[in-house]
Amino acid sequence: MPALSIGDCISYGWETFKKRPWFLIGAFLLAIVIASVPGMFGPQPHIGPDGQEIMPPVTAFQVIMAIVSVVVSFLVGIGMTTLALRAHDNVATAQIADLWNPGPFWRFVGAHILTAILIMLGLIAFVIPGIMIAVGLSFVPYLVIERGLGPIKAMQESWRITNGHKWPLFLLILAMVGLNFLGLLALVVGVLVAVPVTMIAFTHAYRTLAT
16 A cells, blocks of 8 residues: 655645636535525524524424535535545546435435544544544545445445554645635635645545555
8 A cells, every 4th residue: 555645645636626727616616505505594693682693483494494404415525525536536527417426325424424423432532532533534435435335334444544544644634724724814715726626635645545
């Protein structure tokens, strides 16, 4: 298994982004819009006479829309991961249609829930184990989507392929967070570049270690 280079991952993400920047920015913007639409139908607070925010009663329709919002967020997560895989392998053939990939929905949801529970337990027990669990299971979405693995198998495989590489992976994640933060500082517009670059960079890490 080849060693993981943080510089190579970020460089790969940037070079891939430069080949089709407007496509990747457009796909990211579309994903944001899709994920945001259901939330527009949620209860909107108004300001009372005393200047405090008052939340109106929640209606049945708003409850339904809240559920729809969760479902859509999972579908967007699947779509963005699928697009990142396609763009990494050949950005010239990646399409907006790649954002629609509902097939692994239930496996993706199950894996997300189990992963979140393990990370939470690790953080409650000791912070460091929680972080290591998060890093070790960070490839679960890719394995669920690309290989069609169930939640448990995907978690086991992610832990296996990250074995011995958790420290550089952790540093890569920190570098990605830093790049996205810099994107926010750049009048927020920089996020439109930083997010696609870092998504492809992390996909490159997956491709490197899963080879």
